[in-house]
Structures are given as C-alpha cells and as structure tokens.
Amino acid sequence: LALAANKDWNLYQMDVKNAFLHGELDREIYMMQPMGFKSEAHPEYVCKLRKALYGLKQAPRAWYGKIAEFLTQSGYSVTPADSSLFVKANEGKLAIVLVYVDDLIITGDDEAEILQTKENLSVRFQMKELGQLKHFLGLEVDRTQEGIFLCQQKYSKDLLKRFGMLECKLISTPMEPNVKMSAHEGKDLEDATMYRQLVGSLIYLTLTRPDISYAVGVMSRYMQNPKKPHLEAVRRILRYVKSTIDYGLLYKKGEDCKLVGYCDADYAGDHDTRRSTTGYVFKLGSGTISWCSKRQPTVSLSTTEAEYRAAAMAAQENAWLVQLMSDLHQPVDYPVPLYCDNQSAIRLAENPVFHARTKHVEVHYHFIREKVLQEEIEMRQVKTNDQVADLFTKSLSTGKLENFRCLLSTVQRMRA
Numbered sequence: 290l291a292l293a294a295n296k297d298w299n300l301y302q303m304d305v306k307n308a309f310l311h312g313e314l315d316r317e318i319y320m321m322q323p324m325g326f327k328s329e330a331h332p333e334y335v336c337k338l339r340k341a342l343y344g345l346k347q348a349p350r351a352w353y354g355k356i357a358e359f360l361t362q363s364g365y366s367v368t369p370a371d372s373s374l375f376v377k378a379n380e381g382k383l384a385i386v387l388v389y390v391d392d393l394i395i396t397g398d399d400e401a402e403i404l405q406t407k408e409n410l411s412v413r414f415q416m417k418e419l420g421q422l423k424h425f426l427g428l429e430v431d432r433t434q435e436g437i438f439l440c441q442q443k444y445s446k447d448l449l450k451r452f453g454m455l456e457c458k459l460i461s462t463p464m465e466p467n468v469k470m471s472a473h474e475g476k477d478l479e480d481a482t483m484y485r486q487l488v489g490s491l492i493y494l495t496l497t498r499p500d501i502s503y504a505v506g507v508m509s510r511y512m513q514n515p516k517k518p519h520l521e522a523v524r525r526i527l528r529y530v531k532s533t534i535d536y537g538l539l540y541k542k543g544e545d546c547k548l549v550g551y552c553d554a555d556y557a558g559d560h561d562t563r564r565s566t567t568g569y570v571f572k573l574g575s576g577t578i579s580w581c582s583k584r585q586p587t588v589s590l591s592t593t594e595a596e597y598r599a600a601a602m603a604a605q606e607n608a609w610l611v612q613l614m615s616d617l618h619q620p621v622d623y624p625v626p627l628y629c630d631n632q633s634a635i636r637l638a639e640n641p642v643f644h645a646r647t648k649h650v651e652v653h654y655h656f657i658r659e660k661v662l663q664e665e666i667e668m669r670q671v672k673t674n675d676q677v678a679d680l681f682t683k684s685l686s687t688g689k690l691e692n693f694r695c696l697l698s699t700v701q702r703m704r705a
Contacts, residue, residue, distance in 0.1 A: 290430070291573045292617060293396045294437035294540035300422035300430065301395045303407065305356075306415040308391030312341030312351025349390060356388055359413055363406065368616035370609060377402060378618055385617065394422055428497060429537075433703055436576075440537025440702060441497050445530050448490050452483070452527065459532035460525060461691075463504035464684035468522075470507055472561045475516035484515040487523050494530065497537045499570065500694045501526055502582040503681050506566075510559075510584065535702040536694075544574035546619065548610060550627040551671070552603035553678035554585070554595035564588050565595035568681025569603035570697065571610055577697045579606055582681035587651075594650060596634035597657070599678075603627055604657040604666055611665070624667035630676040635668045 293300055305311070319335045320342075328334060341351040357367060357375075365375040365386060375386040382399035384406060393410070395403055410416050422430045431438040449455045478484060491505045504526050511519045552569040559566065564587065570580040581602070589595035604627070611621045629635055637647065638657045660666040679685065680693040 290437055290439060291540045291576045291578050292546070292619065294542050294576065295544055295546045295574050296398065297542045298396045298398055299400070299403075300432075300437075301403065301407065302419040302422045302425065303393040303395065303410060304417040304419055305391040305393070306417060308352050308414075309341050309343050309345070309348040311355050311414060312348055313355060314338060314341055314347060314351055315354070316347070318345070318347065352390070353388070356414075359410075360386060360388075363409060368613070370613040370616050374613075374616070376616060376618070377406075383618055389426065392425065394425065427493070431702070433539075435703075436539060436541040438537055438539050438700075438702060439497050440535065441494055442535050442537070442702065445494060445534050448494065449527060449531055449534075451490075452487060454524065454527045454531065457524075457528050457531055460528040461532065461687040462685065463501045463526045463529040464507070464522065465525075466684050466686045468684055469560050470511075470519070470522065472511060472514070472516075475518040478515050478517060478520060481512075481515050484520055484523065485512055487520075487527075488512060491523070491526060491530075498530075498533075498699065499538075499577055499580045499697050500533075500536075500680060500690065500699055501529065502580060503566070503568070504529075504684065506582040506584070533701075536699055537702060538576055539698045539700050540576035541574065541698075546574050547623075548573055548607075548614065548621055548625050550603050550607055550625060550666075551676060551678040552596075552599045552627060552629055553676050553682050554589075554592075554599035554631075555682035556589065556592040556595045558683060559584055562588070565598070566682045567595075567599040567602050568678040569599060569606060570678050570681065571603075571606065572698075575698050577699070579610060580681060580697075581606065590649070593631060593633040593637065594647075596629060596631035597637050597647075597650065598654050600627065600629055600634055600638060600668070601654040601657040604660045607666060608660070624664045626669050627666050628669050628671035628676065628678075630671050630673045630679075632670060635670060638668050 318338045320338060322336055341348040360375045365377045368374045368376055373388045377384045379399055379402060384397040384399045384402040387394040397403055427441055427444045429440050429442060488509050495502045495505055508519060508523050548571060550571045555566045557563045557565055565585045567583050567585055571578055585598055589598060607625050614621050638661050661668055677693050677696050
C-alpha cells in the first residue's frame with residue numbers, strides 16, 4: 290500500500306465466490322454420507338471426495354494451489370519473500386496480485402495487464418468485482434489528495450460497543466507513564482475469557498495503530514492468568530482508542546521511496562523476568578510499514594547488549610523487507626540506515642573484533658555485524674528524543690507520545 294501510494298497506482302479489489310469449492314485435492318479423503326442423502330441400499334458406505342469442501346482442513350491449501358497455478362500460467366511469478374504475492378513485470382511495467390484466501394488486491398502501473406488479469410480471473414472463477422479498494426479484512430482504505438489513508442475506525446467502534454466502552458471517558462495515553470505491571474499483584478478475575486477476547490481484539494487493531502503496540506504487547510503477557518489491575522490497564526487502552534478513534538496510517542504520494550529503520554530497547558523493563566523489550570520500526574517514504582514490540586527471549590546483562598539484540602532483530606526484518614522490495618522490482622541498492630540511540634551498540638556492530646564482554650551473546654545476534662560489514666545496513670546515531678522506536682519499548686508521557694505518533698505518520702482522518 291505504501292508503494293501504491295508513492296507511485297499513485299490504482300488499487301482494485303476482487304472477491305471469489307465459493308472459493309474453497311474450486312480446490313483440487315491431492316490426497317484421498319473420505320466423509321460420512323451427508324444427512325438427507327444417505328443411500329438406502331448402502332447406508333454404511335462412505336463418500337470419496339473429488340473436490341475440496343468448506344469445513345475441510347485441506348480446503349484453504351487446495352484453493353491456494355488452484356489460484357497460484359492459474360496466476361503462474363498467466364505469467365505471474367510467486368515472490369520468494371511472500372507466497373501470497375504474485376508479480377508480473379513486462380517492459381518495465383508491473384502488475385501485482387495479492388491473495389488473501391478469497392480476497393484479491395490487484396495493483397501496478399500496467400493497466401492493460403491488470404484489465405486482462407481481471408477478465409481472465411472472471412472467466413476462470415466466479416468472481417465479484419468490487420471496484421477500487423475501500424475495505425479489506427476490517428481495514429478501511431481511503432484515497433485522499435495526499436495519498437492513501439489506512440484505518441480501522443469501524444472496527445474500533447464495534448470493539449468499544451462490544452465491551453460496553455462507547456461512553457467511556459477519554460484519555461491521552463494508552464498506558465500510565467513508568468507504570469510497573471506484575472503477574473502476581475491483584476485479585477484473580479472470576480472469568481478470564483473477556484480479558485483474552487479484549488486483548489486478542491486489540492492485537493488486530495495494532496495493524497494500523499503502532500501507537501498501542503507496546504501497551505497491547507505488555508497486556509498480552511498476562512493472558513494465562515490475568516488479574517484485576519491487568520483488566521483495568523486494558524480498559525485504559527480502550528479509553529485511549531476512543532479518544533483517537535479516527536487515527537490511522539497515512540502513506541503520502543511522491544515521497545522519496547527509501548527504506549529507513551529505527552531500533553531501541555528498554556533495559557530490564559519486565560519486572561517479573563527482568564528481560565528487556567525490543568522495539569523497531571521501518572518506514573518506506575513517509576509511511577510506517579513494519580514495526581514490532583516484543584519481550585526478548587533471554588535476560589540481557591547490560592543496556593548495550595539489550596540494544597544490540599534489538600538491532601539484530603531489526604536487521605532480520607530489514608533483510609526480509611529488502612527481499613520483498615527486490616521482488617516488487619524496487620531494488621534497495623543502498624545501505625539501509627538503521628538509527629540507534631546507543632553508541633556502544635553501534636560500535637559493537639561496526640567493529641568485528643572479538644570482545645571478552647560479548648562472548649556470552651548468542652552467535653545469531655551477531656547477524657547485525659555481518660550486515661554492517663556487507664554494507665547492507667548502516668548504523669547511525671540518533672538522539673533519544675528523536676528515537677521513534679522508543680514508542681515500542683516503554684509507556685510514554687502525552688507530549689512524547691504525540692510527537693512520535695506524528696513521526697510515524699499516524700494521523701487523524703481528514704474530513705472530506
């Protein structure tokens with residue numbers, strides 16, 4: 290979407306009717322005779338399936354095989370970085386098809402090829418033409434004069450309604466600054482189901498709301514045995530969502546289409562395990578395209594080590610994004626700048642000399658070193674006040690949150 294906004298490509302949406310009934314099975318599967326269709330002569334017989342059916346575990350895979358085969362025969366190639374993305378390049382022009390089960394997004398600058406693909410799909414499968422992309426899996430896609438605006442306003446409203454928070458008081462941050470959550474403090478909840486449903490629903494909302502990623506990530510750590518303070522903290526996130534219900538991601542057109550990353554870590558931020566939290570974010574042009582807020586798998590012995598591990602995780606994501614850009618015929622022929630606010634971590638990544646102080650750091654975390662040496666990544670110093678990834682590692686004050694939210698292009702919906 291960021292690429293389509295940048296290049297000002299059209300986005301079309303198509304829907305396959307009864308998608309799973311098109312799939313061919315590659316193994317023998319039998320089922321009981323359906324009610325009302327039992328053979329009187331042989332009631333004990335079973336039916337051998339010729340094609341996939343709804344409710345069958347193999348149905349989604351069988352359907353994917355069918356659509357992938359059709360698109361491949363039409364000249365598209367499956368991208369190694371993402372098996373649901375199909376690209377066809379013809380004399381410098383592109384046609385791109387993204388498949389999500391029975392929903393298809395088609396874009397690119399080769400309008401003739403796109404039209405042909407849409408016609409071919411309609412002939413081969415029963416298709417519903419939905420025109421320009423507006424709604425996709427709960428995401429609202431708005432075409433504005435500036436570019437593409439992506440939000441989940443209706444989903445947020447339904448979420449607040451479902452959990453009785455439509456009339457709640459507004460609040461300016463998703464979490465109290467410097468709050469200390471613990472797994473053992475407070476009373477047990479009588480029924481943890483609602484808490485789990487709430488957190489699960491909020492995880493889906495983080496698709497267009499990077500500003501709540503950290504808060505939702507922290508609350509999801511207590512899914513197993515949530516206490517009363519945890520439920521109150523989740524309700525606070527909902528109050529923040531209510532106050533920013535019309536916020537979303539803006540991808541501007543005509544921006545410099547360069548990949549830029551930020552990585553950060555909050556040393557020993559988890560008070561139960563003393564593990565650190567990794568946060569990274571990548572931007573393409575002006576818009577945010579990838580972000581993560583995740584507790585590290587092991588305890589770090591210093592701030593430098595925590596930041597170094599965060600940089601290694603960001604380097605892995607960067608490698609995938611570079612591959613994806615290459616598959617979309619937008620090669621990244623420059624070292625991707627990765628901004629970090631810890632000088633020691635930058636020195637450690639740049640200097641391949643063995644350090645006694647790093648011998649306990651697992652080998653795979655030195656992945657970042659390799660990428661810096663190969664000049665695929667360039668580590669750069671950034672002031673802590675400009676470190677956008679800070680948003681993914683700790684709860685911030687209102688001023689800082691609003692500043693970083695703006696830097697991530699998470700803005701309010703423009704009224705028409």
